[in-house]
Amino acid sequence: MVQRLSRALLLTLLLPSSLLAASPVIPDNWHYRQAAWAFYLQQPEQALETLQLAKAQDPRTALLEAGLYLQLAMPQHAAVILQHLLNQDDVGDNALPRTLRNVALLQFARYQLELGNKALAQRYLAQVQIGADGQWLGEQQLLSQLIYWPDISLPETPPIRALAGQSEMPYIVSNQALALARAGQSDVALNWLNQLQQQLRVPEQRGFWALLFSGQWRSLRAPAGFIYPAAEKAALSDYVTLLKAQLHIDRQELADAEALLASFPLDSVLSDTALGLYSHILTEQRHIPSLLAVLQQQIKQQPFSLTAWQGATRLGEQLERQANFSDALAAYQWAEQYYQQQSSLINQQARPLQVSQLQQGLSDWQQLQLTEHNDLYRLSQDILTVEQQLAAAPVRQQRLQRLTQVVQFKLGQQQQLLSSRLPQLTGLAATLKQRYDDLRRQIADAEQQPLALSLTDGDTYQQLRRVEQAGQRFASIENALNSDNNYDNNYAQRLARLRGLLHWHYSDNSAQGRYQRRQQLAAISSALQTAEQQLAQLAAQGSSTERLKAQQQRLAQLSASQQQLNLTLLSQQQQLLAQLNQQLQQQRKAQLARLTELQRHNKQSMARMMERLLPAALTQAEVSR
Amino acid sequence: MKVLVCIALLFASLLARADQLPVATELEQLKQQVIQLNRELFLLEEELLFPPQTQLAVFVSADAGQFFQLDSVQLLLNDTPVESHLYTAQQWDAIKRGAIQPLYKGNIKAGEHHLTAVFVGKGPDNRDYRRAVSHTFTKAEDAVLLELQINDRSSDYQPDFVVKPWSND
Known part of the structure; x- marks a missing residue:
């Protein structure tokens, strides 16, 4: 799916380059693809955070958000999004594609089923429309079985071929076999299970959406991508074997059941159930030596379990059935010790738990209780979830502190800018502007004169200056001598000629000089304008003080929220822990009561054996006397 | 008088229990608060540490x-x-x-x-x-x-x- 989106992106990239030259606007799926990065790296929190920053929320994004909420064990939020999605029109440009709508429908139906709303679950499931490619068919059929159980539809032949490639196929067929057995057709059921067992193989690679909602996203650790866990395949095979054994037992075909169970793998997740069934068969068949071995195996393999405790008494009972009373008495006496040992172990290991022990340091008994009781397991997981949130709090606090420091630093900078540097720079700019205006005025005045010394430069300036000085000197000499002769006239004419020559030079170059002056004035004016704009921008940044103060306030609020949240989390954790410990204590009491009951029964058996053995012992004693 | 106080306390505690949300809901709300807090922090970090101007x-x-x-x-x-x-x-x-x-x-x-x-x-x-x-x-x-x-x-x-x-x- 993500690849399809990337293809869509590539299509946009195939637009004429002229359109793309000026930084095209970021595409809508940008956040979606960034969220996908976090998701593939197994960071669902970050993926959700990225996704929620997206400006536009299309149905596809919403569906991914729902999936991420499920990954974070937040089904209620996921359900709200799914329901919102399903309430939208399923036609139009913005409609969810049929396949994705099916995903939403199936997940929402499953959620309703888990809440116990079967009618609602049925309604949403009925809306699923499987396409010709059969995608999601297995999920639909399995969910249908769960909703309608035990009234499930039963085809004439096992749908192994019809559901080929669907990972749910073994579950669907085994459920159908169970339903057949319940309907009294155990022959057909056994036949179907045999066919199923031959077909069990590793299913095909799972797609993005299937993985997202299956909760198996952790299997992404494997670099090869989506891998169906081999352990599940083994468990499925064992489950089918157990079902077959159970059916044989129901049909009183104990030898067939025994044959199946005798080779049952000991390391299977279902080995406890298999041992229970096996011991039942051996009891029925009175295979005492094998039964004793199985019972011992149960006692060893399943500590603190009712099966093992019952097994302890059953050892003696089997020996008693064989009329081996002295061994039976010894077995009962061993069982008595075993019960006492189990009682003291339970009392020892059932101490109140601390949060740190949940991660590491559970006693065997506590571990077993959490494994066997859903409520206890869920409680322990809830406590660990809260612990995770609490563990992330210091990091959040550090981020908050860092941001507070940044805001303070920026505010300090602003303060300095506004109070000292900005007035300085503004003053300097005003002085420059004033000087520029004066200069422009001077130039304008000089340009009104026929031959302005101030508008010349270089040789012309020097020559004009010398002529002017010579003229001044000549005028002073003429005044002093007060003479009017040819000598003076000659000098005056020479000076006038020189002045005329310079005037002619000046007039000849004046246009170029005026142009250069205007250019320079324009350049200075432009530079001054730029400086003024920059100053205006700086002054405008003064208004960012308000923004920074608002951010500072937000940070303070966040800090307070964080503290409040931590307190709530801590209190929640303590409540959950208290609840867990209370329920563990209830389990302890119930198990001790059961042990007491078994002990009482065992003691009665011991007494019975003693009664049987005592007369014989007395007779023997009398004989020997 | 003591009996009345006890009854009042009991009644108050019952009311409090009635208002209390199921644990799963409460946990989800807490998680959502954490997500919101993180998002707010992220946005502030963007604004303060990486403003668009730079x-x-x-x-x-x-x-x-x-x-x-x-x-x-x-x-x-x-x-x-x-x-x-x-x-x-x-x-x-x-x-x-x-x-x-x-x-x-x-x-x-x-x-x-x-x-x-x-x-x-x-x-x-x-x-x-x-x-x-x-x-x-x-x-x-x-x-x-x-x-x-x-x-x-x-x-x-x-x-x-x-x-x-x-x-x-």
Whole structure:
């Protein structure tokens, strides 16, 4: 799916380059693809955070958000999004594609089923429309079985071929076999299970959406991508074997059941159930030596379990059935010790738990209780979830502190800018502007004169200056001598000629000089304008003080929220822990009561054996006397 | 009188219990609060640490990735190395599936800048492959977002490396 989106992106990239030259606007799926990065790296929190920053929320994004909420064990939020999605029109440009709508429908139906709303679950499931490619068919059929159980539809032949490639196929067929057995057709059921067992193989690679909602996203650790866990395949095979054994037992075909169970793998997740069934068969068949071995195996393999405790008494009972009373008495006496040992172990290991022990340091008994009781397991997981949130709090606090420091630093900078540097720079700019205006005025005045010394430069300036000085000197000499002769006239004419020559030079170059002056004035004016704009921008940044103060306030609020949240989390954790410990204590009491009951029964058996053995012992004693 | 107080306390505690949400709901609400808090923090971090006036962000994406397998990327800004990343198989797989990797985020001054990305990996026929792609841009008021795209060029069965600028408007 993500690849399809990337293809869509590539299509946009195939637009004429002229359109793309000026930084095209970021595409809508940008956040979606960034969220996908976090998701593939197994960071669902970050993926959700990225996704929620997206400006536009299309149905596809919403569906991914729902999936991420499920990954974070937040089904209620996921359900709200799914329901919102399903309430939208399923036609139009913005409609969810049929396949994705099916995903939403199936997940929402499953959620309703888990809440116990079967009618609602049925309604949403009925809306699923499987396409010709059969995608999601297995999920639909399995969910249908769960909703309608035990009234499930039963085809004439096992749908192994019809559901080929669907990972749910073994579950669907085994459920159908169970339903057949319940309907009294155990022959057909056994036949179907045999066919199923031959077909069990590793299913095909799972797609993005299937993985997202299956909760198996952790299997992404494997670099090869989506891998169906081999352990599940083994468990499925064992489950089918157990079902077959159970059916044989129901049909009183104990030898067939025994044959199946005798080779049952000991390391299977279902080995406890298999041992229970096996011991039942051996009891029925009175295979005492094998039964004793199985019972011992149960006692060893399943500590603190009712099966093992019952097994302890059953050892003696089997020996008693064989009329081996002295061994039976010894077995009962061993069982008595075993019960006492189990009682003291339970009392020892059932101490109140601390949060740190949940991660590491559970006693065997506590571990077993959490494994066997859903409520206890869920409680322990809830406590660990809260612990995770609490563990992330210091990091959040550090981020908050860092941001507070940044805001303070920026505010300090602003303060300095506004109070000292900005007035300085503004003053300097005003002085420059004033000087520029004066200069422009001077130039304008000089340009009104026929031959302005101030508008010349270089040789012309020097020559004009010398002529002017010579003229001044000549005028002073003429005044002093007060003479009017040819000598003076000659000098005056020479000076006038020189002045005329310079005037002619000046007039000849004046246009170029005026142009250069205007250019320079324009350049200075432009530079001054730029400086003024920059100053205006700086002054405008003064208004960012308000923004920074608002951010500072937000940070303070966040800090307070964080503290409040931590307190709530801590209190929640303590409540959950208290609840867990209370329920563990209830389990302890119930198990001790059961042990007491078994002990009482065992003691009665011991007494019975003693009664049987005592007369014989007395007779023997009398004989020997 | 004491009895009345006890009854009142009992009644209050019963009311409190009636108001109390189921644990699962309460936990979900707490988680949602944490998510919101993180989001707020992220937004503030963006505003304060990487304001648009100075922000430069670089991302990596790929087309099908048939002709190239990415091992590492090195990023040089104005000839100075600013970021380098070694890819795990999982990360490269994510990119090939359409994900966009946020590779670098930093602050730069206004004006002209020169970015070079050096891609190292395996090219066609599993040969060692090293290519650099450069991009010159001018930093102004808006954030600069650059996407380093690794595309498959079907014309000559070679990878193609492109720097694509985006605008955040």
